[in-house]
Amino acid sequence: MRTDTLAIDFGTSNSAVALAYDGGIYRIPIEREGDTLPTAVFFPAGGGAMRIGAAAGAALIAGEEGRYMRALKSVLGLPLLHESRLIAGRRRTLAAIITEFLRELKARSEAATGLRFPRALSGRPVHFHTNDAEKDAQAEADLRACYRAAGFEAVEFLPEPEAAAIACQGLGRPADLGLIVDIGGGTSDFSVFTNGANGPGIVASHGIRLGGTDFDRATSLAHAMPLLGLGGELRREMGSGLLPVPRAPYVELATWAKIPFLYTPETRRLAADMAKMAVDGRAMARFQRVVEDELGHELAFAVERGKIVANRPGGEWRIAMGFIEPGLAAPLDRAGLDAALASERGTLGAAAVETLTLAGVTAEQIGRVILVGGSSLMGFVAEEMRALCPGAEILTSEAFTAVVDGLALAARK
Incomplete structure (x- = not known):
């Protein structure tokens, strides 16, 4: 059984991480003891650390000055991913923001388990982009690069419905x-x-x-x-x-x-x-x-x-x-x-x-x-x-x- 590979569902709206062990599956509580967290970020206008998940949404609802962003996954494979934008006083790319989000998932998972995760098994849609093989391949390459930049030494991908089939085989x-x-x-x-x-x-x-x-x-x-x-x-x-x-x-x-x-x-x-x-x-x-x-x-x-x-x-x-x-x-x-x-x-x-x-x-x-x-x-x-x-x-x-x-x-x- 491998314990060095972190399972990551990096979703458009929500993300989750988990680890299998002999007794079953451990969904790592990466936010307020919950199994998932919103795939969202917030950059305070005055500087400071990027906030993710519920903290990002709370900052927006509270009316804090800054930039809120969601649905980051949807830009994978597009030129927009690498365009530099002025966000909260600094020029950033969406690729760098996704990298920071994944780096935070890794850090929280290692802190919660006391383990080190040099490898990731990530879900991916069957097609990031409908009927466009070139964009589809670019999207996976983009996401792989973000995982590597976030500190994972190796990353493999499994189509999300195939992962769900593994989890649901005995259902019904x-x-x-x-x-x-x-x-x-x-x-x-x-x-x-x-x-x-x-x-x-x-x-x-x-x-x-x-x-x-x-x-x-x-x-x-x-x-x-x-x-x-x-x-x-x-x-x-x-x-x-x-x-x-x-x-x-x-x-x-x-x-x-x-x-x-x-x-x-x-x-x-x-x-x-x-x-x-x-x-x-x-x-x-x-x-x-x-x-x-x-x-x-x-x-x-x-x-x-x-x-x-x-x-x-x-x-x-x-x-x-x-x-x-x-x-x-x-x-x-x-x-x-x-x-x-x-x-x-x-x-x-x-x-x-x-x-x-x-x-x-x-x-x-x-x-x-x-x-x-x-x-x-x-x-x-x-x-x-x-x-x-x-x-x-x-x-x-x-x-x-x-x-x-x-x-x-x-x-x-």
């Missing part, structure tokens, strides 16, 4: 074929697997760049952003007629990874110009305030909370936006949420069908579908899988830790 009634559906913050991954005496046998795996942050964006654009002017019209500076409000800045405002880079002089000038020319001046003034006061993350958290509540059976919620304007809120119920996510549901279902095709099996041959990943808790995911595999048992595993558990078991060998 015995079946010749199972389907792992792993919906995370940034990607959706699928694996068809068989039972085996020495662990699951992976028949085929597939993945797409679609996850919970995309669900947040779609919900925000459909329900929150219209209250900030999206879908409205602008008067022309010269001549008659009206122009549609540009969609691009709202898409950036609704995208977790892009929010920190929206607060530029160019965007502030755009918001001011649109506020002057908007037919609905009050709505556009709200957009201007979000940009000027840097309220993008507060809005994203409000949308995320609304999505979670509306997803519950009978759930009805409002996206509370009183921090922009007193009393401002966007109604949101399950029907409205499902309508906003109809396109994402279709894409998810098509990816599951493609996985079965790659495996050379039919939906009728699948005996159990196991849902893992935080975003698999969205009601439409189970509904879509039940419609695809009507004869299968639909099971929910440890949504937030199945991947790291499987990684720990794999690292033990």
Whole structure:
């Protein structure tokens, strides 16, 4: 049994670390005795150490001056990862920030266990980028470089749904074929697997760049952003007629990874110009305030909370936006949420069908579908899988830790 290899699930929204031992799996408490921590960072404006996890979110909610960042994993494989940006008074790259985050995970794990971890077994999505082999290879190379820079002497990767299959092999009634559906913050991954005496046998795996942050964006654009002017019209500076409000800045405002880079002089000038020319001046003034006061993350958290509540059976919620304007809120119920996510549901279902095709099996041959990943808790995911595999048992595993558990078991060998 290896004890020098740390199993790491570096996720878009949450991260976890674990170690397998003779008695089972030890999920290392890297934050407040919890099994996971948010994959988020905060840089105080006045300098000082980078904060991660819940401490980063607490600083943002408390209104501390600084820069909050989330969904860092989504920039792997992109040029943005290596671009130097002025963040809290220092020029930094996102690659350096990811490195610091991983270095902190290593340090906390070694402090909690008294062990040294020169090696890492990391989860990775089946595809970081859909239908782009070059970006996909670059993303893994980028992440490997971050692990090495964080102090790991060696790192290996295992696709996340395959790790989940290892952790979930004994879940549910015995079946010749199972389907792992792993919906995370940034990607959706699928694996068809068989039972085996020495662990699951992976028949085929597939993945797409679609996850919970995309669900947040779609919900925000459909329900929150219209209250900030999206879908409205602008008067022309010269001549008659009206122009549609540009969609691009709202898409950036609704995208977790892009929010920190929206607060530029160019965007502030755009918001001011649109506020002057908007037919609905009050709505556009709200957009201007979000940009000027840097309220993008507060809005994203409000949308995320609304999505979670509306997803519950009978759930009805409002996206509370009183921090922009007193009393401002966007109604949101399950029907409205499902309508906003109809396109994402279709894409998810098509990816599951493609996985079965790659495996050379039919939906009728699948005996159990196991849902893992935080975003698999969205009601439409189970509904879509039940419609695809009507004869299968639909099971929910440890949504937030199945991947790291499987990684720990794999690292033990």
